[in-house]
Amino acid sequence: MKYTVKEVKRIFLDYFKNHEHKQIKNSSIIPENVDSLLFINAGMAPIKNVFTGQQIPESKRMCNMQICIRTNDIDSIGDRHHLSSFCMLGSWSVGDYFKEDAIRFATDLLTNHFNIPIEKLYATAFSGDEKRGIPADTDSEIYWKKVGFKDNQIVKCGFEDNFWRMGDGESPCGPCTEVFYDTGAEHGKSYEESGYFDDKKRYIEIWNAGVFMQYLQKEDGTYTNLPFNSVDTGSGLERLVMTLNGFDSVYETEVYKPILEFVAQNAKTPNTQSLRIIADHIKTSVLILNAGIEPSNAKRGYVLRRLLRRAIRHIRTIGAEPSLILEVAKRTIDNLIECDIAPDWNFSKEEIVAKIMQENDKFSKLLGNGLKEFNNFISREENIESGELKPELVFKLYDTFGFPFEMTRELAEENNIKVNEEEFNKLFEKHKEVSKGDIGKVFKCGLAETNEITTKLHTATHLLQAGLKKVLGDHVSQKGSNITDERLRFDFNFERKMTPEEIKAVEDFVNDVISKNVQVVKEEMSYEDAQKSGALGLFANKYGDVVSVYTIGEYSKEICGGPHAENTGDLGKFKIAKEESSSAGVRRIKGILN
Secondary structure (H helix, E strand, O other): OOOOHHHHHHHHHHHHHOOOOEEOOOOOOOOOOOOOOOOOOOOOHHHHHHOOOOOOOOOOEEEEEEEEEOHHHHHHOOOOOOOOEEEEEEEEEEOOOOHHHHHHHHHHHHHHHOOOOHHHEEEEEEOOEOOOOEOOOHHHHHHHHHOOOOHHHEEEEOHHHHEEOOOOOOEEEEEEEEEEEEOOHHHOOOHHHHOOOOOOOOEEEEEEEEEEEEEEEOOOOOEEEEEEEEEEEEEEHHHHHHHHHOOOOHHHOOOOHHHHHHHHHOOOOOOHHHHHHHHHHHHHHHHHHHOOOOOOOOHHHHHHHHHHHHHHHHHHHOOOOOOHHHHHHHHHHHHHHHOOOOOOOOOOHHHHHHHHHHHHHHHHHHHHHHHHHHHHHHOOHHHEEOOEEOHHHHHHHHHHHOOOHHHHHHHHHHOOOEOOHHHHHHHHHHHHHHHHOOOOOOOOOOEOOOOHHHHHHHHHHHHHHHHHHHHHOOOOOEEEEEEOOOOEEEEEEOOOOOOHHHHHHHHHHHHHHHHOOOEEEEEEEEHHHHHHOOOEOOOOOOOOOEEEEEEEOOOEEEEOOOOOOOEHHHOOOEEEEEEEEEEOOEEEEEEEEO
């Protein structure tokens, strides 16, 4: 039987729904309540707080398919099964069933519904960690044997492999038990023959059948018991489809195969690694762009820029036209929909492709000269010291030609040359200090940092507040804001969800003012005079004797200490990416500028 992506997704979710699990919605890839994550990297991340009792779950039993992004896997893209974005099939028990039922469900689903012979499956169990005071998970060993696993099909693993935690910060965590599929002797010796469990080639993980949430990891690295026990499971959809069909790699699934074939047809010198990198990176870029993230040199925007620029370089490597990236993006969007693994679209296909085109145009002009400069650097003996390219040259490729550090490292490795990331980072920090002076600190008005992007977004919040007052009523006022170089977040008092018509009316108001190229005028005056002039002020008891008042024509007048654009025409197009509840009686808008 050939398993399609749609079919595997349906079988998994139907199985758990038939066992009283409620299917919950796929969340945004941008974490809402997990500050330590750039992107959602696991199915449980959006519902992290239900395991600590801080949030009431939709049901004690849940399941879903969650789109995830894992940035630590980018350098591994091109092998059989690593992806920078993937779909996680997951199921959860929150204070309900625990280890025995989780293992029973896993075995039943894999052997009776996906028809995998039990002798092809191996399970891992946590061996304990005396230093951290965490005992071995002997219960899981017992339950695996109870459902038919033999002793040599159960592998004991330590903390790094079989104790799951979200990161180094405070989070629910616990021992886990993973299920591996034996891909056969052609991929290496068996566990029984070698005594080594080869989880890189021969044995492929297809399901973390149970993270047993028993502990809370504290900030200081200690562990305490959670108020109740829970189960978190996760299976990569693409990898499961690969396994069920006997494919050699995830790139043979219909998520990637048609894209790879199209790229190969349009390449003069195709190679497997480049084709896979292009298909993977453009898919992940589409997902990040759809979440409202713009290419930049910081945080999520940097990941996006790195992915796009790496894809652009590999398009050049295979001898394809630079514009190929646009057609690949279009086909990727269509294919996500066809496979039934698309996100909720915040932007149209045309809007997403236009963003890719901007980055492609920007980088393609630099790429040729940058590659020429790189080759020139490595051809001179004086530029290589102890097999390492001088850090100042690595930084020049970044600063002058827009090469992400990782791209230069990859190019260097292809030529058996090393680069020093620590020294690069020192040069980068020095560059920031020189160019920004003291403005790397947290600023007033909700700005995490001050740069051209955040300045424009901050100016847009003034227009947003004016638009909300016009559309929803003058009683609406700001309750807080946060601005990064990726988006603005604006909280305001309002008792209900905004209608689509109201959202559009506010967007139209902001964009109308932008289109009129209105000057942003700054005046300094006493707080009393500012009040008399009608200027809005959020912090009445926090202003000094003299305040700055920013006026945008007849549309906005606010007391503010943050940086502003000089003209609304500099802002670009404004879009409300999301409108949601923040707290009782307070709504939250996330907006971006195109």
